[in-house]
Amino acid sequence: MSSIIDMTRLSKSEETLGNGISDTRIKGYPKGYPELAAFMESDPGFGILRRFNHLHLRNLLYMQEELTSMDRRLYEIDASETDELNNMTRPGDENVDRKVLMTEIRVKLREYGTVLPR
Template sequence: MAGANIEMVTLPNQPRRRYLEGFPSFSHFIAGDRQEAIYRRFGSLSARNLLYQQSELHRLEHELEVYDAEDAQDLDDVAAQQRARQWESVATDDSDNARLRRELQLKIKSRVKEYRPDEALLLESRILALYPPSERVTGFFKSWFFWDSLPVLWGLDEHLFDKESDLVALSSDDTDRLNMLLLRYIGWLFKSKEDNNDRLRPQTYHVADHRIHRAGAVISVLLSVSLLIGGMVCLTLVANRSVGLRLGTIILFTVMFAGVVGLLTNARRAELFGSSAAYAAGT
């Protein structure tokens, strides 16, 4: 199509290259950041496919059970007894009953070998175990895809990522709440120095993960040390005061510590209880 955009990109230790806007630039964008490896899992289609497989195998199973029931009606049928006990009788018998059973067995063999519903279920369970991308990653992904209201892919693929509930990320975003706050309000401070805007749109920047995690770790250490030392100092100042004041001080700092751990980190409930109990015992 006329007027297609070309994005200038630079690869390490390689001369400058050109990528057409579309699948070439899109794949380069995804490959440049593992957190942007976002794809559709097509959950509805996978479920429909599994249901069709079940129904087809269920129908074949029913046909086989009908044949078995017919053979079991006449216990004096020698041919039926032989077919039930000896495969050669099924393979060499020229009767219509044997021929129909052979055809059914070939269908069952083909369908089970082709579909392998057990493997399909295991594959589906692995896909369901993948986590959806975070709002931050999804927002940046879609802002790149729909830059200036023009999708990078055309045709039906313009709506490829409309169903956000169907998106999965191959790499989990382990950013905690503190890092999310830093990204939201002062993310520009952690812009990657190695990013030459080769895979980004104008007026966008890429945040270096190691820098934001380092800043979050420093702030976490400062907060924990401040709360621990602050609690001990305050308890020292009120050591000669009433028991109620000392207990109130311990409760106040314990609540503050639990709030910091619970609101700014991804600590689980058991971890929150354990760290709060350890902090209260330490003060």
């Protein structure tokens, strides 16, 4: 079975591919993805990859919903505290639910920030 690279070669005896790309830059790589990656690397025009923008946006929307839910839970915890001083997250905070939730929020915000387009 011929590979994608073999199909683009002018002939086995020729030393360059159609665009003058040296055949030696691709030789030596195993058939399949290694050879295809070498071929794609051989010319800037060959390195076309999908960005999966739709999936990235779906992921961001899902993460926003998770953060919105966490924000709502934090508000409910804060609203359940009648004393103003109890509504502050601080060392020694006695509300374990708030402390655990704030840690989860911190992790999720960090994750969200890394995937958010700049």
